[in-house]
Amino acid sequence: MMIGEILRVALGALRANKLRSLLTMLGIVIGVAAVIAMVALGRGAQLAVNERISALGTTMLTVVPGQVFQGGVASSTDRARLQVSDADALETKGPPPPNGFAGVEPEMSRQLQVQWRNTNTSTNVIGTTPNYLDVRKYSIGAGRMFERADDDGRKRVAVLGATTADNLDPGNGSSLVGQNIRVSGIEFEVIGVTAPKGGASGFNDPDDQVLIPLNTARFRVMDTQYLRTINVLAPSESQITETMADIQRILRREHRLPSGRPDDFEIRNQSDFLNAFQDTTQVFGLLLAGIATVSLLVGGIGIMNIMLVSVTERTREVGIRKALGATRLNILLQFLIEAVVLCLLGGFVGVILGAGGASVLHRVMHWNTDVSSGSVMLAFLFSALVGVVFGVWPARRAATLDPIDALRYE
Numbered sequence: 450m451m452i453g454e455i456l457r458v459a460l461g462a463l464r465a466n467k468l469r470s471l472l473t474m475l476g477i478v479i480g481v482a483a484v485i486a487m488v489a490l491g492r493g494a495q496l497a498v499n500e501r502i503s504a505l506g507t508t509m510l511t512v513v514p515g516q517v518f519q520g521g522v523a524s525s526t527d528r529a530r531l532q533v534s535d536a537d538a539l540e541t542k543g544p545p546p547p548n549g550f551a552g553v554e555p556e557m558s559r560q561l562q563v564q565w566r567n568t569n570t571s572t573n574v575i576g577t578t579p580n581y582l583d584v585r586k587y588s589i590g591a592g593r594m595f596e597r598a599d600d601d602g603r604k605r606v607a608v609l610g611a612t613t614a615d616n617l618d619p620g621n622g623s624s625l626v627g628q629n630i631r632v633s634g635i636e637f638e639v640i641g642v643t644a645p646k647g648g649a650s651g652f653n654d655p656d657d658q659v660l661i662p663l664n665t666a667r668f669r670v671m672d673t674q675y676l677r678t679i680n681v682l683a684p685s686e687s688q689i690t691e692t693m694a695d696i697q698r699i700l701r702r703e704h705r706l707p708s709g710r711p712d713d714f715e716i717r718n719q720s721d722f723l724n725a726f727q728d729t730t731q732v733f734g735l736l737l738a739g740i741a742t743v744s745l746l747v748g749g750i751g752i753m754n755i756m757l758v759s760v761t762e763r764t765r766e767v768g769i770r771k772a773l774g775a776t777r778l779n780i781l782l783q784f785l786i787e788a789v790v791l792c793l794l795g796g797f798v799g800v801i802l803g804a805g806g807a808s809v810l811h812r813v814m815h816w817n818t819d820v821s822s823g824s825v826m827l828a829f830l831f832s833a834l835v836g837v838v839f840g841v842w843p844a845r846r847a848a849t850l851d852p853i854d855a856l857r858y859e
Contacts, residue, residue: 463787466759470791473755476748477795477835478802481828484745485803488738488824490810493817495731508551508686509584510693512679512700515714529704529713531555531676533667538703539681544695551682554584557666558677563613563659564631570616573658574632576666582643584680591623592641600662603669607637611645612656632659633670689718742831748795749835756788756843764850771852781848788840789833796832800825 463470514529536555543550557576562569575581579596582588595606607630614622617630625639646655667674683692693716700714760767767780804825807818 460790463790469755473752474791474795474798476751477745477792477832478748478799480742480745480748481796481799481832482803482806483740484738484742484828484831485800485820485824486806486810486818487740488828489803489807489818489820490816491731491733491735491738492819492821492824493807493811494733496819497817508683508689509719510681510683510689510696511717512681512696513677513715513717515712531679531714533663533674533676535700535703536676536679538699539679539696542699548684548688548691550692550695551684552580552584552680553682554578554580554680555663555676556581556678556680557663557671557673557675559671561633561659561670563617565617565625565628568617570613572610572613572616574666574670575658575660576663576671577660578663581660584682587646588644590642590644592626592639594641595660595662600664603664604662605635605637605665605669606640606662607632608641608643608660609639610643610654610656610658610660612654613659614642616657632661635670637661693718745831745835749792749839752788752791752836753839753843756784756840757846759787760784760843760847763847767847767850768852771850777848780850781844784844784847785837785840788844789836792832792836792840793829796829799832800829803828 512531512535514531533555536553539550540553543553554577558573560571561574563572563574578600579594582594589608590611592608594608595604599606609617609622609625609630611622614625618625623642626642628639629636630639631637643656643660661670681692681696683689696716697712701712704713706713770780804820807820810816811818
């Protein structure tokens with residue numbers, strides 16, 4: 450029997466049982482669609498992290514409080530603290546140009562309620578210095594950034610992030626410039642709105658924030674001298690290691706740490722953040738893909754089950770075909786082709802649904818997704834492999850039927 454005739458007989462058998470074929474294919478459709486959508490979510494998260502890190506600039510170093518060591522043992526709960534005086538020391542005691550720090554930007558922050566008229570939102574209020582925009586790679590979309598005089602005078606002025614402005618006045622956030630808002634019950638004048646930076650991922654939106662002068666935050670709003678971070682710009686990428694050494698030297702002296710005692714602060718560069726986030730998102734993507742693959746295996750088991758039922762129902766047909774000269778290979782190929790066709794059709798429909806589902810998640814939920822051609826090809830080929838693996842046993846069972854016993858089967 451020619452391959453063309455075997456294929457025609459196999460497709461005819463599938464057409465004769467349309468509903469059963471569709472229900473059998475459903476497991477593969479769901480499995481492939483889930484794999485495509487989950488991998489797209491994982492890749493989207495990884496791309497978003499890369500964009501966020503690159504948007505901050507490759508020369509920015511971040512100093513954060515380190516662990517407290519007691520008796521040579523690191524505390525699991527207590528952490529050291531950074532103070533405003535640490536940032537002042539870095540700014541005044543750094544090396545002279547051209548090897549000096551390109552910028553020193555301290556930050557203290559707290560999640561607070563911000564109110565304008567009858568609308569309010571909970572957002573991240575950051576006390577910082579006027580060079581925040583330069584260090585963090587932001588730009589002003591409307592109005593202006595506060596200046597050194599505003600910081601020295603502890604003025605109640607604020608610069609809103611684009612998302613915060615839209616939350617307070619949907620569709621017309623830039624009109625808030627010149628208006629008064631309340632931050633934790635204290636009245637502030639809005640003097641600017643930053644241009645959208647984008648790169649929101651999950652619950653972290655870089656445009657959902659309010660910037661106020663550091664001294665205003667320190668003495669009027671947060672009543673603290675402790676900083677969340679100190680961001681330092683290295684003069685160039687080639688001088689990052691040297692800049693980290695300078696930061697370490699200055700802060701160890703400020704914290705009066707004796708020789709041999711570990712640092713009570715940490716210095717991180719953007720590559721550290723990038724590597725950490727990439728590892729996290731990669732594990733997350735693999736976990737999602739693994740969970741989705743289970744549904745493919747379940748669909749394959751369903752196909753094997755239905756094909757075994759099909760072999761039992763068509764025992765007399767197999768006997769007649771063998772009596773007419775069909776070989777074991779012919780019968781094996783017929784049932785194997787039926788299983789593979791079911792999986793390939795299910796894989797094709799699953800790819801369309803998975804890509805469509807990822808697009809819907811991006812448009813409706815605003816989640817970052819990225820459907821790659823590699824994941825589509827892999828899911829499609831895996832569905833074909835499922836058809837072969839789970840179709841071999843039913844096909845082999847049909848091929849090994851004795852023709853005389855098959856003809857007697859009722």
